Amino acid sequence: MELSGTFELENVTVEEVWLALSDPVLLAQAAPGCEFAEEVDDPDDVDFDALRAAAADREDPPTLPEADPEEVAERAIEEGDHYAAVLGVKIGSVNPTFEAVGTITKREFPEMHASGEGASSDSSFEVSSGMKLTETDNGVQVDWWAESDVFGRVAQMGQRVMNPVANRLVNRFFSQIADRLTDVGEDSPNVRDRIKDLI
Amino acid sequence: MSIETIESDEVERGKAVGSSMQRREDRPLITGEGQFTDDLKYPREVQLVILRSRFGHATITDIDTSEAEAMDGVLAVYTEEDILASGLDNTIPGDGGQDHTAPVDRHLLASQKVRYQGDPIAAVVAKDRYTGHDAVDAIDVSYERLDMVTDIQDALQKDAPVIHEEAPDNVAFEWSSGNADETLASFDDAEEVVEVDLSINKVVAVPMEPRAAVAQYRPAAEELIVDLGCQSVLGVQDHLSGVLGVPEQRITVRAPEVGGGFGVKAQPYTGHILAAWCAMQLERPVKWQATRSEAFVSTNHSRRHDLTARAAIEDGRIVGLHVDSTADVGGYLTSGGAGVPSGAFGTRLLGQYDIPNAFVEVTGVFTNTTTLSAYRGAGRPEAAYVIERLANACARELGEDPLEFRRRNFIEPDQFPYETPFGSGYDSGDYEKTLDKALEYVDYEAFRERQAEAREEGRYLGIGFSNYIEICGGGAGGLQGGQLRIHPSGKVVARSSLVENGQGHATGFSQIVADELGVDIDDVDIVAGDSDRVPEGGGTGGSKAITMGGNALKEGAKKLRERARAIAAHELEAATEDIVFDDGEFHVAGAPSRSMTIEDVASVAYSGNLPEDIRGLEETTFFSPEGSTAPFGTHVVIVEIDPESGELEIDRYVAIDDVGTQINPKLIEGQIVGGVVQSIGQAIYEDAIYDDNGNLLSGTLQDYAVPRAKHVPEIEWDSTVTPSPNNPLGAKGVGEAGTIATMPAIVNATIDALEPLGVDHIDMPLTQERIWRTVQEAQEE
Amino acid sequence: MADHDITLTVNGEEYDLAVESRTLLIHALREGLGYTGPNVGCESTLCGACTVHVDGEAIKACTTLAVQADGREITTVEGLGEDGELHPVQESFQEEHGLQCGYCTPGMIMTSVDFLEENPDPNRDEIREALEGNICRCTGYQNIVNAVESAAEKLEEAE
Numbered sequence A: 001m002e003l004s005g006t007f008e009l010e011n012v013t014v015e016e017v018w019l020a021l022s023d024p025v026l027l028a029q030a031a032p033g034c035e036f037a038e039e040v041d042d043p044d045d046v047d048f049d050a051l052r053a054a055a056a057d058r059e060d061p062p063t064l065p066e067a068d069p070e071e072v073a074e075r076a077i078e079e080g081d082h083y084a085a086v087l088g089v090k091i092g093s094v095n096p097t098f099e100a101v102g103t104i105t106k107r108e109f110p111e112m113h114a115s116g117e118g119a120s121s122d123s124s125f126e127v128s129s130g131m132k133l134t135e136t137d138n139g140v141q142v143d144w145w146a147e148s149d150v151f152g153r154v155a156q157m158g159q160r161v162m163n164p165v166a167n168r169l170v171n172r173f174f175s176q177i178a179d180r181l182t183d184v185g186e187d188s189p190n191v192r193d194r195i196k197d198l199i
Numbered sequence B: 001m002s003i004e005t006i007e008s009d010e011v012e013r014g015k016a017v018g019s020s021m022q023r024r025e026d027r028p029l030i031t032g033e034g035q036f037t038d039d040l041k042y043p044r045e046v047q048l049v050i051l052r053s054r055f056g057h058a059t060i061t062d063i064d065t066s067e068a069e070a071m072d073g074v075l076a077v078y079t080e081e082d083i084l085a086s087g088l089d090n091t092i093p094g095d096g097g098q099d100h101t102a103p104v105d106r107h108l109l110a111s112q113k114v115r116y117q118g119d120p121i122a123a124v125v126a127k128d129r130y131t132g133h134d135a136v137d138a139i140d141v142s143y144e145r146l147d148m149v150t151d152i153q154d155a156l157q158k159d160a161p162v163i164h165e166e167a168p169d170n171v172a173f174e175w176s177s178g179n180a181d182e183t184l185a186s187f188d189d190a191e192e193v194v195e196v197d198l199s200i201n202k203v204v205a206v207p208m209e210p211r212a213a214v215a216q217y218r219p220a221a222e223e224l225i226v227d228l229g230c231q232s233v234l235g236v237q238d239h240l241s242g243v244l245g246v247p248e249q250r251i252t253v254r255a256p257e258v259g260g261g262f263g264v265k266a267q268p269y270t271g272h273i274l275a276a277w278c279a280m281q282l283e284r285p286v287k288w289q290a291t292r293s294e295a296f297v298s299t300n301h302s303r304r305h306d307l308t309a310r311a312a313i314e315d316g317r318i319v320g321l322h323v324d325s326t327a328d329v330g331g332y333l334t335s336g337g338a339g340v341p342s343g344a345f346g347t348r349l350l351g352q353y354d355i356p357n358a359f360v361e362v363t364g365v366f367t368n369t370t371t372l373s374a375y376r377g378a379g380r381p382e383a384a385y386v387i388e389r390l391a392n393a394c395a396r397e398l399g400e401d402p403l404e405f406r407r408r409n410f411i412e413p414d415q416f417p418y419e420t421p422f423g424s425g426y427d428s429g430d431y432e433k434t435l436d437k438a439l440e441y442v443d444y445e446a447f448r449e450r451q452a453e454a455r456e457e458g459r460y461l462g463i464g465f466s467n468y469i470e471i472c473g474g475g476a477g478g479l480q481g482g483q484l485r486i487h488p489s490g491k492v493v494a495r496s497s498l499v500e501n502g503q504g505h506a507t508g509f510s511q512i513v514a515d516e517l518g519v520d521i522d523d524v525d526i527v528a529g530d531s532d533r534v535p536e537g538g539g540t541g542g543s544k545a546i547t548m549g550g551n552a553l554k555e556g557a558k559k560l561r562e563r564a565r566a567i568a569a570h571e572l573e574a575a576t577e578d579i580v581f582d583d584g585e586f587h588v589a590g591a592p593s594r595s596m597t598i599e600d601v602a603s604v605a606y607s608g609n610l611p612e613d614i615r616g617l618e619e620t621t622f623f624s625p626e627g628s629t630a631p632f633g634t635h636v637v638i639v640e641i642d643p644e645s646g647e648l649e650i651d652r653y654v655a656i657d658d659v660g661t662q663i664n665p666k667l668i669e670g671q672i673v674g675g676v677v678q679s680i681g682q683a684i685y686e687d688a689i690y691d692d693n694g695n696l697l698s699g700t701l702q703d704y705a706v707p708r709a710k711h712v713p714e715i716e717w718d719s720t721v722t723p724s725p726n727n728p729l730g731a732k733g734v735g736e737a738g739t740i741a742t743m744p745a746i747v748n749a750t751i752d753a754l755e756p757l758g759v760d761h762i763d764m765p766l767t768q769e770r771i772w773r774t775v776q777e778a779q780e781e
Numbered sequence C: 001m002a003d004h005d006i007t008l009t010v011n012g013e014e015y016d017l018a019v020e021s022r023t024l025l026i027h028a029l030r031e032g033l034g035y036t037g038p039n040v041g042c043e044s045t046l047c048g049a050c051t052v053h054v055d056g057e058a059i060k061a062c063t064t065l066a067v068q069a070d071g072r073e074i075t076t077v078e079g080l081g082e083d084g085e086l087h088p089v090q091e092s093f094q095e096e097h098g099l100q101c102g103y104c105t106p107g108m109i110m111t112s113v114d115f116l117e118e119n120p121d122p123n124r125d126e127i128r129e130a131l132e133g134n135i136c137r138c139t140g141y142q143n144i145v146n147a148v149e150s151a152a153e154k155l156e157e158a159e
């Protein structure tokens, strides 16, 4: 299944979007149905139960706009990083929970690629994706694409169900990001400058 | 007009055959009392749930069952290892390893490699099915995904992924039939050669009851008892014995109510074999009930061919027929996986036409999809589709009316019995007769005028014909037992191995037996579907219940009547030759007052005072017919198509069928109408589609469009009667006829409607989108 | 899994039973109480084999939770008809050969009974429309439509 799209974010700069989309904490919060996302060393050997337990005991640090941009930059994802996540999605009549691992395969301002795979009890997926930011007259345009292979029960429901679900999830994700960033742009001009310097 | 039924007590003695008596099967089914497999419940029963592959093609690197095993309520989790450890070889009988087929096994559970989405991997037995499904979810299988191929054309490419090492080119079988040299030569000399390329869609039978079984094992007696919805209790007994190594006579197989068979419940599957095996391991009743999504990926699919059919024409007659086909067998060669797309398809390609030379070649191909085998009609719907599409293409090429072309090429009534170049025989037929009758319903001339007028107004009407034959009902050398007993009370019990799947066998059998014995129809009971209580014989399939089962009982009843006549002679102190049987009564010729009813005879039949050779009224007969039967008919479809939207509407559907002697016309009508609607499904709606990742995309009743009531037209049914000379009843098979006739009639009608728009070909299913696209493409050309 | 004590009145008889939150009404009826008339054909509201009446209305018991039916009156096909007599709809299914394998039949009958209460004098198209949620793979529907049509006449005569 191939998907792509464009999302417009108004009143923000490319640097702000870049930084926000580099923040694993914010990404996990914005990703629909994401229970947690955690950096791991070895993507082939992930103990999800342990991660889940650890995540439950922990509180997320602040994200933009409240967070200190330097702190965010500090924890920003880097090329070659691996993350493990648990994602619950509602697709048609089923509610699979996927245990997923992803790798940042490319990270060069203003373009980022990631690949990943996940499995639930009766379904699994593999995905490679990417996005590129460009400045527009009144903000930033995000061009994104994803190529995914889905297997098992979920895939059996066919594109009729899958395509709208995928589009809905991506849209929800970017709207979340947009919401947060509007605050960055409007309320905190000094944050804006600091971010600019960071990149 | 729909046929009126009568109640059984309105049936006159001796006149049951031919009457549209109401079914004796119905009462339990309309009150909820009837028991399907999942309705049965045995003490200590536990549930089997099967884990199936999510991938179309992958190697399995690890199966971790530990979490599932540790769950509360889980009795056992089994993989291939456990099956091997119990001494089984983990294979199920199929069509692999024959002379012309690849030496490929089918496994009960996969451990190394999975080859289609739905391939069984592990089995959980749990106290209830909720826990069973939870435990299946907890099994962790590590897969390494392999490249996969789901389409037959792709599978034959040089660099295609190899599905079985034993078949490196993915060829499952190669088969041909007919007179090759003469046929190919006929094309060299032909005035005209007409060719069609057809792609036949893959469909799923979808009986409304998914497969199920419940097995019990009695260790002390070493007895296995399996209840399951199936088509052949003796067949299941056979293969269970073969796979499990339990002697046949210790296995009881019973079919309770069966919620539809349609060919896909005719053979061995992992589910019911595992239920039996688990029952033996755990020594308690084990039930397996497939879910609908499981059924979609694991119950055989059917009918997928890509082919080229060519006709060589001289003087407006087909003198040579050559069909070259590639057929899908799915991930393994299941039982019938090679047989159905080869012989059952190939040798039926002549249809109603007198064609001196014919040659067919079929290559069976493995793909990473669910296995394919028989589905109602099994090869014959595909064959009828090919020849009837070709017949229309020939007429079009010659610029003549499709009916004229057909009539010229028909086998004439005096040519029967007719032998085809494929070596199959047609018993009897009169093809003009059903066509003429169809034209009494549809005024062809008037339709053509209406069609022309409609075109003026920008409306597109089309008419399509299908003049089909099928070969069914058993064949020479076939054998079917029938067992009868007249109790001293005069009540009759008849037994047969044919399993009821909804056809109404018991109703038909009782009509036959009652007439032969001259008893009241309600005094005849039928026993079937229990391997311990029926005589040897075949299962349900190939439209042979009446032609084989009915004739066996008829012959048996006749023998009993003769015995009864001898007893009557003894009692009435007359010579047997002088005893006349009339209206259920034996009397001495010329002295009607010296008489006994068959009930009177029964009351004295079980006495040691009778001479030994006429004691008792019990009889087991093994019937074998002279040959197979070839029912035939004409189906006519009128469609209207809106080329703007691609919408197709069936305006009329007329079906005229000749199935020889009719035992119960109402049931025949029901079989035809049901079959027609199933094939309307294939023609217009149904398609088992896979994506490149081996996922069955149409794997729910939402995506796989089985026709609903509002999708199908009223079917106008009528018949002619040309008895079969091959069996005493003169009956021909009926169960599959409707399915066989329908598809070409609908597609021919569609092409006829769209001809002015430049359309001369379209493949099934005729979805709105496909029609729309076809019209667009034709317009662009 | 939490257990709930619920009360179901099935075909006039009251039952107290304990079910899990996720127990489906169809399983409570079939496995819990032995009413095996309604069948399971799809587990997803698509085939109608499981149709029963809850408070007089036809519903699909495969996607109704048992707890949702707590305190309600349920009728299954076993509960149709009175004093050992068939309900006119049942009778018509037999007379018109409206069933073959019979797996869809309990659902078809329950849907039809409810439908005829709403629309006592339907035409054939309306009947076909009303049966949209019920799949039959055997009969081709024609005799089912005939059965519903003739049951409508019978019910009207009985009025």
Ligand code: FES
Pocket (backbone or CB within 6 Å): C039, C040, C041, C042, C043, C044, C045, C046, C047, C048, C049, C050, C051, C060, C061, C062, C063
């Ligand atoms: S089982 Fe409920 S609608 Fe199919």
Ligand code: FES
Pocket (backbone or CB within 6 Å): B208, B259, B260, B502, C098, C099, C100, C101, C102, C103, C104, C105, C135, C136, C137, C138, C139
């Ligand atoms: S009678 Fe078999 S599904 Fe309707």
